[in-house]
Amino acid sequence: MAPKSIATLTKLPFLVLLVIFASSQAYDYQFIETNMTLYFQEYYAGPNATVNTLTGIPGNDWAFDSFGTTYVVDDPITQSLDKNSSEIARGQGIYMTSSLDGANMQVLISIVFTSNEYNGSTLEIQGRSLQAANVREVSVVGGTGIFKFARVIAKLETLNVDTSTFYALVQCNLTVLHY
Template sequence: MAPNAITPPLKLSLLLLLAISISTQSQPHQLKETNMTLYFQDVSAGPNATAVPITGIPGHLWTFASFGTVYCTDDPMTESIEQSSAQVARGQGIYVTSALDGSTTHVLISIVFTNAKFNGSTLEIQGASQQFEKMREVAVVGGTGKFRYAKGFATLMTVYLDTTIAYAVIQCNITVQHY
């Protein structure tokens, strides 16, 4: 027998191993892309505040522009700019004024969907937000439910601000790819 010859039982074993290997590999899932626009309804004062400072540098005023101030938020997110429009999610998480000059906040927000289409699903937003710029961009770093394995980005733009009543509306345009 030649030294490089493969015997019929060995050939059969290799073919079976190859067939098992091919059959156990799952086909790659097709990524979907979802685009949506939501509006954070942000109230930072009064009995119905949805964003409140929870800590900061002792002896300093805790404000959005004060380095080290940490806010906790649970903003309703609506389908249009009006506060009375249908709520589709809650923007829950924290943000920290992370630049010494107060210009940047580090955002860690979970968008927790409450509407029928995505109920219970989440998108996780994280990143540095230049809070006094007209347009800011942060990363979508994950998701759950209908947004499992999400990745993408969100742009944030303050479309309404009334400092006398501490109320702001932030438009959030989201583009994500997910399975």
């Protein structure tokens, strides 16, 4: 009796794969390409800070160029350069200085759309960001709502840093493929 049940179990993975393949053929999705430019309005200190130090290595300075320093972020995002323009999204997530020399950050950011036709949708950005580079590329690794199964690239460029007001303006050019 045992050999029959073993033979049945060896056929099970084949049947599962057959069902998965057959069901995937039923959908004929076409990717949509969306291009947009967004502006992260970032305040890295002061009473209205949108970036705050979460943790770091004890005994080391906790700074953007110090290995292990981790930040939590909740930046307003606008469609124009003007920091007083209407907010269309929030940039929420974590930055971590991830190289011993402090040159790289690991970026984990959700762009959470709060208005316009993308309201309620998200884009997930993840990757290594070379802090000293003029333009930093990170991956778009997913999304929700309108941006289901999103992927491709986000290019980040710091346009302005005002140390007197602790303000930074970061342009984000997105090319996104999604369903």
